[in-house]
Amino acid sequence: MKKLLIIALAIVAGGFFLTSCNKGVNKHPGFEKTADGLYYKFYHKSNDTTQAKQGEFCEVELVYGTPDSLLFDSRKLPVAQLPLKIPVIKSIYPGDIYEGLAMMHVGDSAKFFTNADSVFKKLFRMPRVPKFVDSTGDVYFSVKLLGVKTAAELQQEEAAKMAALQEQEAKDRDAYLNEHKITVKPTKDGLYFIPKKLGHGPHPQAGEIVSVQYTGYLLDGKKFDSSIDRGKPFEFTLGKRQVIAGWDEGIAMLRKGGTATLIIPSTLAYGPRNMGPIPPFSTLVFDVQLVNIEKAPAAKK
Secondary structure: OHHHHHHHHHHHHHHHHHHHHHHHOOOOOOOEEOOOOOEEEEEEOOOOOOOOOOOOEEEEEEEEEOOOOEEEEHHHOOHHHOOEEEEOOOOOOOOOHHHHHHHOOOOOEEEEEEEHHHHHHHHOOOOOOOOOOOOOOEEEEEEEEEEEEOHHHHHHHHHHHHHHHHHHHHHHHHHHHHHOOOOOOOOOOOOEEEEEEOOEOOOOOOOOEEEEEEEEEEOOOOEEEEHHHHOOOEEEEOOOOOOOHHHHHHHOOOOEOOEEEEEEOHHHOOOOOOEOOEOOOOOEEEEEEEEEEEOOHHHOO
């Protein structure tokens, strides 16, 4: 009887030990773990019952990284790209971020940990995990779910947003022209060409190589680019769409040595695209000088 009691105690002790070891497998204290291996912790749970369905879009604040490195923070994106929108799709691998998004309701904020190797190779479709990342470790995703939209709702919102930006661009451009007392008429395409120095010789022709010194500004006076700062003229083939349409048109109106200011509406520039320092629907101002004109190599004798 005593021997049986000892064996029973040993079994109980062994079971307790195994249970303790299993609990210790949770490498993220304070986090729960799904059956598919996604670690999660909710910092705020809202009373909203709205959840995203496949085919819809989550509007989120999203931060992700490794324990040692911040890899992305949507809050630092340009205002025009906010809020960040993530299409809701079927999980790419068990325990991925899409499983986490499916758990959330609008207004919730949570943090998820998922395997780094799977994140980079399966989610980001990279051939290998970056050297600074431990492939055996985890990547965290901190998410605040701001809203859920259908594709149709997003299209309607985007169309309204683009229309408002176009209207504002026209107002800002008119204000700029009035403030700087610019009275020249635009070309039929909308380009304002303001000559400063006439230059000499013929105008450059399509297919010729032109060298141009320039400085580009937004309407608010912010400089976004300059060949002068780089100490070297910018060279391109005229009329081959190697530059924005406003440049092809405006540079062709110069003669060698001539200078001018080009006021280029977004329809002749980058339109609705966000180009880093250049927001969507931006009228651009360029101070330009045509430094040189050369025949294309094939046309040289």
